[in-house]
Amino acid sequence: MNFDLRLPLGLLFTLFGGMLVIYGLISDPAIYARSLGYNVNLGWGAVMLAFGLVMLALALRARRNRP
Amino acid sequence: MPHPIQLGGLDYAILLLYFLFVLGIGWALKRHVKGSSDFFLSGRSIPVWITGLAFLSANLGAQEVIGMGASGAQYGIMTSHFYWIGAIPAMIFLGIFMMPFYYGSKARSVPEYLKLRFDEKTRGLNAVSFAVMTIFSSGISLYALASLLELLLGWNFTFSIWISATIVLGYICLGGLTSAIYNEVLQFFMIVFGFAPLAWLGLRDVGGWAGLKVRLAGVATQQGFAAGTWTQSWRHMGSPHDNPLGVEWFGLAMGLGFVLSFGYWCTDFLVVQRAMAANSMSAARRTPIIAAFPKMLFPFIVIVPGMVAVALLQDHHGGFTLPLAADGTPNYNLVTPMMLGHYLPPGLLGLGFTALMASFMSGMAGNVTAFNTVWTYDIYQSYFAPAKTDSHYLFMGRLATIFGVILSVGVAYMAAQFNNIMNLLQLVFAFVNAPLFATFLLGMFWRRANGHGAFFGLLVGTIAAAAHHGLTLPVGSAVGIMKGGWLGAVVHTYPSAMAQNFWTALFAWGACMAVTIGVSLATGQNKSDQQLAGLVYSLTPKPAAENEPWYKKPVTLGLIVLAATLVLNLVFA
Incomplete structure (x- = not known):
């Protein structure tokens, strides 16, 4: 089928990861008291961003290789 | 009464963005739906990693995420039996031994296989009971979601019902089974990304697995069990009186591990439908086996938060509380969402709640897609309107989706009114x-x-x-x-x-x-034997050994999963 799921999947998690990373950088550290002092938005957001970018890269590579 | 959990602007933005994507995928798939086989069977064209994750996700509905957290709190690591005994072996069996007949027979549904193999009345019995069951399950999912959102976030019950039902209806009507399957994959990653931080933070909070063991020893001895009961899965299975499940190893292995687990994973069209959408026989056989890999690891993200929660409650640690149920006992069904609120800051909290909503909705979508197929092919086409054009059945499929969703909404309201009738129906099912x-x-x-x-x-x-x-x-x-x-x-x-x-x-x-x-x-x-070829093991020619690399062989993959599951059982025994 001519529809690569990795494209929307990559896009969604790039957006989610990006939003959380940015929020992690600008948010008040006090809100991380409940997450035991870890800035989980920044850390986990970066993981999601990386996952999203890898999915996008795979989708785009597949698209380029298709005649 | 203040609601226990508040979502902020970013949380709502994440929720909204997710549902836009869900509908967007349905919209993008619309032009691929040209005939009824695209709508009901995805044209048998889906790559195996997608059908595999969807296979897992179709089962990751409300019962799974909420129920396994609750069981983790009530029974501890023994809950893992529902995965390592109650799911993995059956999934491997389906892939290796049963998929060749489902996929190879060209049946379009599980009831249709029964018709080809046995006769019309067996198919009719299965089709009708299955169709009724899917509607009720889908309605109960909807009800559970709406009452959870009402209790925790203060959302209006009716609003939650209609908005969820409309989104599910929207993406299935547009893209059919493919749309449901693609969104299930999205939901799989949402669950992983939304819940993994919860398990990690929870474990850190109680001092890792070692710390959790010490705290849960207190929980176990207080209820009159041996100290390790909550953290050892097998050692207390000798007698039903030694563990909170109240089951001994034989009843567990035979009842759950054999009859219930094989009955669900190997015959329920809801999950089998995902494998039947795969793009080749080999892919169809690998679908449940590929699903077994993440399934094997899921206890760590769905059960562990429940175990941590009960440790926190026992030690009054960190101010964690659980709302009480009507009879005054802690409402364990709220363990997982309350833990989300306890540990996750704004941002990740939105992601966690989106994952939770997504799992309810995909549970519902799975039921609706199975319903519209069985209704259209096994009931409507068989008994009411045979020999119509393909586009007529496609139209009927969309109509059945609309009716299925409306009936589910009705069931959700009925569940809110008459909880006892619902419990009774589930018993009958x-x-x-x-x-x-x-x-x-x-x-x-x-x-x-x-x-x-x-x-x-x-x-x-x-x-x-x-x-x-x-x-x-x-x-x-x-x-x-x-x-x-x-x-x-x-x-x-x-x-x-x-x-x-x-x-x-x-x-x-x-x-x-x-x-x-x-x-x-x-x-x-x-x-005749001729009619049964392809449907019965002894009358089906064995597929020639395909020249596939080892990582594409169902038997090899299955053995790897079984070995890994055995190791997990031993480690946590």
């Missing part, structure tokens, strides 16, 4: 489901089994399940239609409701097996 695996086992591996045998086997199996339930009682329960003993006499008392449930399934399975064999031997085979 359990009776109907319990014997099914015997029918399929005989159908696929014994060529002499015939239509009369299958039909009466199923009927007697269901009656046996009901009769067993009616004659037994879990210890300490009053006689009643829900608990058992309603046939007037109690011939056996089980140590727990779960033990009663496992043995009900075993009796149903045994009765169905015996009657199917008996009736089949007493009446003649109605199908």
